[in-house]
Amino acid sequence: MNSPFSISVSKTSSVPSGSIFIDDMDANRRVDKLLDNRSKIDKEIYQIQSECNHKTKTLRMLPEGSFHEVRWVCEDCRKKLGWPQKHELDVFMGTENLKPRRLQ
């Protein structure tokens, strides 16, 4: 099959020098912007949670460091409202499909 077009692949044999270019200034600016955004987000969440009446609360598993804990959480604003009673915790553990904890 004769194709009128010839495809030529030109390989650039020039390998860039071994220095790795890291744009520190750009990283700084990006992190500053993200931190600024986070403080705004935290402020907004605080504002919403302080205005919420916490009418609907549910028990939820929340990541706390390297483990999880069960807390009453407001359904509307996601604020942690407090610790469940023993019997509430039992009900929660019994009704929820929890992954078995691996003890080491």
Ligand SMILES: [Zn+2]
């Ligand atoms: Zn709330």
